[in-house]
Amino acid sequence: MLVINGADEVHAPEHDTLVFQHRPNTEVQLVLDTGHCAISKLGEVLPAIAAWITRQLDPSSADGR
Numbered sequence: 001m002l003v004i005n006g007a008d009e010v011h012a013p014e015h016d017t018l019v020f021q022h023r024p025n026t027e028v029q030l031v032l033d034t035g036h037c038a039i040s041k042l043g044e045v046l047p048a049i050a051a052w053i054t055r056q057l058d059p060s061s062a063d064g065r
Contacts, residue, residue: 001026002052006034
C-alpha cells in the first residue's frame with residue numbers, strides 16, 4: 001500500500017496518515033509544506049506514485065525505472 005498526504009492536511013490529522021507506517025508492504029510519505037493529498041506538490045508526488053507502481057509490477061526494479 002502507498003499512503004501519501006500533506007503534512008498540513010486540514011481534513012485528517014497527521015496521525016491518520018502515519019498510522020500506516022509500520023504495516024507490512026506499506027510505504028508512507030508525509031509531504032511537508034502542503035495540504036490535502038499533497039496536491040500543491042504534485043510534481044513531487046506523481047513521480048513517487050509512478051515509481052511505487054513500477055516496483056509493484058516489477059519488484060526487481062528497485063529504483064522505480
